[in-house]
Structure formats: structure tokens, C-alpha cells
Amino acid sequence: MTDILALAAENLISPIILSFALGMFAALARSDLSIPEAVAKGMSIYLLFAIGFKGGAGVAAHGIDGKLLGALLAGLVLSFLIPFVAFALLRVLTRMETVDAAAVAAHYGSISIVTFVTATSVLQGRGIDAEGYMVAVAAIMEAPAILSALWLVARTGRSAGMDGDLWREILLNGSIVLLVGSFLIGLATGEDGLARIESFIVSPFQGVLCLFLLDMGLVAGRGLRSARGALGLGAVGFGLLMPPIGAAFGLIAALILGLSTGGAALLMTLAASASYIAVPAAMRVALPEANPSIYLTLSLGVTFPFNITVGIPLYVTVATMTVGG
Template identity: 80%
Template sequence: MQDILALAAANLLTPMILCFALGLAAALARSELSIPEAAAKTMSIYLLFAIGFKGGVAVNDHGLDGSLLLAILGGVALSFGLPFIAFALLKILTRLSATDAAAVAAHYGSISIVTFVTATSVLQSSGITSEGYIVAVAAAMEAPAIISALWLVSRSGRSEPMDADLWREILLNGSIVLLVGSFLIGLATGAKGMARIDAFIVAPFQGVLCLFLLDMGLVAGRGLKAARGVLSLGAVAFGILMPMIGAALGLTVGLALGLSTGGVALMMVLAASASYIAVPAAMRVALPEANPSIYLTLSLGVTFPFNLTLGIPTYVAVAQMLTGG
């Protein structure tokens, strides 16, 4: 246990995580520090393109094989299954309606791509390698949880068809399109494509991520301040407990697939994270009566800070201990 804590503490002291902590502290202290919205949007586009492209190049080098398909199947199974666990846990810990509980559960079956990108940078700075195709698993885990959540709502008596607008939100969400598209470009161009734009997507990556996480810390802190009284103690407890449950299941899947230390850690991160981009957009269409202040504050204001400050370092440490990496 002491070894895990020591490894987690070492992984905690990275520029990316400390920049997030700075933004969070500044917002809670009511500082006027801010990042222009256009700049934050540009940085998010850059990060999504870079991680998708590098993942595609890695798969090009690795080749399409059974290990990739099994990893995607494992990720999809997690994304389908986690909302059921989240829904049951919410029913125990909170008094949320079935609609609000299902909306929250959808966020915890899907993934936070920013948490994933941060984890890849933490691994890189620690010299830990991972399977490049995990980015394909991340893309595959965006949408299945939404379908599970809608099924949960239909069981409670509210049943509406999944129309074209909803499918468009699920499949053509900007972050999914950019991530999958850049992955396919990297897959098609391979090492030659990487050589052409290496200076653009490799060297600046961690610096851009630091500034982006500074902004995310500001957003999370302001969200927490604005949401006082909205969340019960049980809901906050869920926001911390659920990622640990997800990480444990991700660990199980990663070890069963025989992934590397970095791959196991990233599978834990994916299963532990909660969406705050793709799923909220879909919920606005699918469950407009669900309260956004509940599901957004939980995913962005509670689980996201927990994962960045304590979760990622712990997941990496556990993966290192159990895989010997």
C-alpha cells in the first residue's frame, strides 16, 4: 500500500495536473484569471486532433489484429454496463428521479477525452508506454452508454423513440468526429505522415495541455461554486465512488486482455472518467427534462477534479504494481 501511495504521489507532481489545480484554486478564490473561450476551443481541437492522429499512426505501425478488436469489444462492454451500476448506486445514495439518475448514469458509462489525454501525458512523462490503439477504444466508448441510459429510462415508464436528431447528436458530435477522423488520417498516412507534422503535434502538446487544463480547472471551480445546494452529500459521494468502481472494472478488463502497464492504466482511466462534452449534448435532445446542473456538476465539478488530482496518479500506480511495469 505504501508503494502505491509513493508512486501515486510521484505521478501527481506533473505540470499538467498542477496546472489544473492552479485553475481550480484560482476559481474558488474568486480570481479574475480567465482563458478566452476562443482560445480554449482552439486548444481542445488541437488536443483531440493530436491524440487521434498519434493513435492512428501507432495502429498503422502495430497493424490491425485481434488484440485491437478485443480491446474495442472490452471498452464497448464497459460503456454499456457501467450505466447500470451507476444507476443502481444513485438509487442507493440519492433521491434523484429515474430520469435524472439515468442522465447521470450515461455520463459515467461514457468517457472524458480530456482525462484520457491527460493520462497519456502523465504516462509519457513517466516513461511508460501504452498501446496506441487505446485511442480507438476511447472513441468506441463515447456512445454505448447513452443507449443504456435510454433503456433505463424506458423501464421507468418514459419511452420515446430514438429519432434522427438524437442519432445525429450521438454519432456526429464534434469531439467524436474529430477524434475518429484524425485517427483515420493517422492510420492512413502512418510514419510518413507523422514525420511531416511531428513538430506541430508532438513538441507543443504538453504545453498546450497545461494551458487547457488551467482553463478546465477554472471551469470546474466556477461550476462548483455555482452549484451549491444542487447536489446532496450522497450525490457527491457517488461522484467519487463511481470512478473507483469503474477503474476497478477497467483494471479487470485490461489485465484480462493482457495489456501493457500503460494500456491497463488507460483502460482504468477510460472506465473511471465521466463525459462532459458528448453525453450532455445527447441528453439535451434525449432527456430534455433531466436537470443539467446535476449531471454537469457531478461529471465536471466532482469526478473530473477527482480523477485529475488523485485518480490518474493512483490508477497509474496500481497498474505499475500489478503489471510490474
Template identity: 65%
Template sequence: MDGLLSLALTNLGSPLILSFVLGVAAALGRSDLVFPEAAAKALSIYLLFAIGIKGGVSVADHGIDLRLGLTVLAGVALSAALPLLAFQLLKAMTRLDRTNAAAVAAHYGSISIVTFVAGTSVLQTAGIPSDGFMVAVAAAMEAPAILSALWLISRGGGSGAQVDAELWREILLNGSIVLLIGAFAIGIIVGADGLAEVESFFVAPFKGALCLFLLDMGLVAGRGLRRSRDVLTPGLLAFGLLMPVVGGVLGAMAGMLIGLPTGSLFLLTVLSASASYIAVPAAMRVAVPDADPGIYLTLSLGITFPFNLTLGLPLYLALARMLTGG
């Protein structure tokens, strides 16, 4: 218990979390602090590229093995299965109709890449190594959840979802996936020698850039919270806090079955616990326009993301350490 408390305090006192808290506080206090949209996009491209290339270099160093394939498969299975569980929880805990419950559920099967990046930073601070291929697992977990949600909606009849080839192209080739996988491939091709050439840009300033990005995420989450009063019911709030823990535990169990070491098991836990707020909302707006974005964006961005970032990460790290003895 002391260990968990110490982890939580270390996490809460880190520049990353304090930057996020500053953003939330500024938004809740109605400050005019604004993060330019173009700067936020540039930072997200930087972070995705940096995390992708570092993961690729790590795989180039250690080689491709069976564990990589198994972990990607586990990630896909978790992404597809978690929305089914989330849907049942939503039906039990809230009064959401089938369309809205399925749309919310999709977000909890997919992932938040910023939470993943923050997780890698926590590992770095704790000095715990992780497998570079976890970047590929993150990319693989983006889309299957959307398929599960659309299946849930189609089972319920009604006006259903609008799915066409163009939507699938947009989902599978969305910017985050292309950037992550592309940078990952570049990392595998260039290896450690290639990374050394760009290290001063992609490695050293990484945490500073992440601080600024989390400041912006704090502003976004804070604004979401400010507007959430009309949307959030006690049931939805409880779901937004419970589902990441449930997803995280299932991710940790899957990691145990594969035999992942502490760092990678932690990252699979983080991915399973996180909720999407970029790829899935865009897909839901196209495919399920009847679902209310105010509900799913508020839950994933205003409740689950801050929870994971502040309390979830130390909790998942303690869980990973306990399960692996690391």
C-alpha cells in the first residue's frame, strides 16, 4: 500500500501531471489561456513520430519474436472484446439507449495514445524497460473496437450505422495509425545508428514537448468538464471511473498469459484501460450520427483520461509489478 501511495505521489508531482493539472485549472477558472490548434497538431505529430521511431529501433535491436505476434493478437482481441463488456456495464449502470451505449463502448475498446505516451514516460522515470513493439500493439488496438460497436448497433435494428469503404479507409489509415506505424517502420529500418542522427530532436526534448501537450489536453479536458454538467449522470460518472480499471485488469491478465515483462505488461494494461478521443469519435460521427458526441467525448476526455493520467497510471504500475514481481 505504501508502495502504491509513493508511486501515486511521485506521479502526481511529476512535471507531466502538473502541466495537465495547470491546463485543467486554467479551463475551470475560465482563463483565456489558449493553446493554438496548429501547435497542438504539430506537437502530436512530434510525439507520435518520436514514440514510433524509438519503438522501431528497440525492435531492430532485439529482433522480432513470437511474443510480439502474441501481444498484437492479444491487443486486437482486447480491443474487440472490451466494447462488449463496456456495453453490458453501460446497460446495467446507465439509462443510455443502445446507440449511445454502443458508441460510448467503442471508445473504451480503442485506445488513448497520449495515455500510452504518458505511460512510457512513467516507465522511463521508474527505470523499467519495455518492449519497443508495444507501439505496434497500440496501433493495432485503435480500430477493432469500432467494428464491435457497429456490430452491437446492427444487432439492435433501427436506423443502424452508415458504414462504407471510405469509412474503413479513414479508420484504418487515420493519421495516428499511419504516423505510428510509419515511424515504427523507419525505426526498424534505420536502427540505433539512424536514431543517433536525430536523437537530439526526438529523444532529449521528448518530455518537455509532452508537458506542453498535456497542458493543452488539460485545457481540453477542463473545458469538457465545465460543459459536462448537463450530460453526466452518477451512473455515467461511475462508468467512466470503473471501466478503465476493469479494462486495465483484463489487459494485465492477458499480459500475464503471454508472459510479458513488467514494463510491457504495464503498457498493455494502460492501453486496455484508456479510452479513445480522436479516432473513434470521428468514426462515430460518420457512422453513427444519432449518437450524442457530448456523452462519449465527455466520458473519455473529461473523466477517464484525467483519471488514468493521475491515479490510473500508478495503480496500473503497482498491478504490473505485483503480477510480475518486478
């Protein structure tokens, strides 16, 4: 417990977390601080490209083997199964309609790439290495949860269309295309390619992440302010309880796979995070009757801040104590 509190305190005073806190404070205080949408979009493109490229270069150095394939399979299974756990917990804690509960569950089966990026930065700051292919696991965990949510709705007799627009949204979502594409570029060019652009995607990374999390704090704070009254205590409790539950499933999978301490911490983080980019876009197409103020506020306004400030230190500490390192 002391280790968890120490790492949490260390994480809370890092530039990354303080930048997020500044953004949330500014939004809740109704400051006119803002980051232009085009700038925020540019930063997200940079972060996705950098993490994907570095992951691909890491796999090129590591080589494709059974452990990588096992990790990809584990990511698929986790993303598909976690929504069912989330849906059941929502049924216990809230009185959400089936469609809203299924939409929320989809968010928690998918992943937050920014939470993943933050976790990689925390690990790097502590000198803990992780398997480079974890970024591929992150990419593969984006979509299966959407299918689980549609099944949960369809079994009640409601329509949950799997038309061409939805498949396009799932398979060609910009964040997925960029993440997978940059991963493949890194895989093809390897460590030599990484050395050529290291000054662009390694050195500025932490600074860009700080500014991006400042913007995320602004978005999260505004979401909490505008969605006041949309969430009950049960829903908020779900947003805080579900991340550790998902992380526990991630830890079990990491132990089965024999991942390193860093790999285990990242898989726990992925399983604990909630999407606020890819899944909301898919839900607008597949379940338009679901309430965005519920699923977006839970994923971005409750779970994201929890994971950034408390969750990641917890997952890193548990991974260190369980796996070693």
C-alpha cells in the first residue's frame, strides 16, 4: 500500500498529470482557456504516430513470435468479454436502459490510447521496459467491444444494425488507421528508421503529451459541468469500480502470457481504460438512441481522470509486486 501511495504521489506531481489538472480546473472554473481544435487534432496525430512507430520498431527488434501472437489473442478476448462484465455491473449499480448500458459497456471493453500513452511515459520515467508489441495489442482491442455491445442490445429484440457505415467506422476509424499504419512503418523500417526520426518522435513527446492532456482536462471538465445531473451515484461508482476490475483481468492474462513487468502494467492499463474516441463514433452510427452525455461523461469525465491520477500508479505497483522488476 505504501508503494502505491508513493507512486501515486510521484505521478500526481509530474508535469503530465499537473497539465491535465490545470485543464480540468480551468474548465470547472469557467475560464476562457482553450486550445484550438486544429492544434488539438495535430497533437493527437503526432502522439498516435509516435507511439505506433516506436511500437513497430520495437517489434522489429524483438521479432514476431508466439508471445506476440498470444498477446494479440489475449487483447481480442479481453476486449470482447469485458463489456459483458461491465454490463452486468451496470445492471447491479444503476437503472440504465439496456441501450445506454450496452453503449457504456462498449466503451469499457475498448481502450483509451491516451491512457496507454501516459502509462508508457510513467514506465519510462521509472526505467521499466515493456514489450514493444503492446501498441499492436492496443490497436486490436479497439473494435471487439463494439460487437459485444451490439449483441447485448440485439438479444433484447432491439435493432442494432451492422451496416456498411458501421463497419467503415470500426475498421477505418482515423485513430486505428494511424496507429496501425505507423506501427507497420516502424515494423518495416526498424531501429534504423527510428534513429532517423528520433529527434522528432522521442525528444518532443513528453512536452506534446503535456499540452494534449491540458486539452483533455479542459474537455473532461466541460463534460462534467454540462452533464451535471445526468449521472447518479451508481453510475459514478461504476466509473470508479470498473477500471480495477478490468485491470484484474488484464493482470491474469499478463501472468498467463508471461509478460514483463512493463508489459503487465500496460495490459492492465488497456483493460482498465475506456474509449472516448473510436467507440463514441461507432455508437453514433450503431446505437443512435443511446445517450452520449452518459457514456462520454463516464469514460472521459470519471474513468479517465481516475486512471491518470490513481489507476496507473496502482497498476504499475501491482505489476511490479506480482511480476517483479
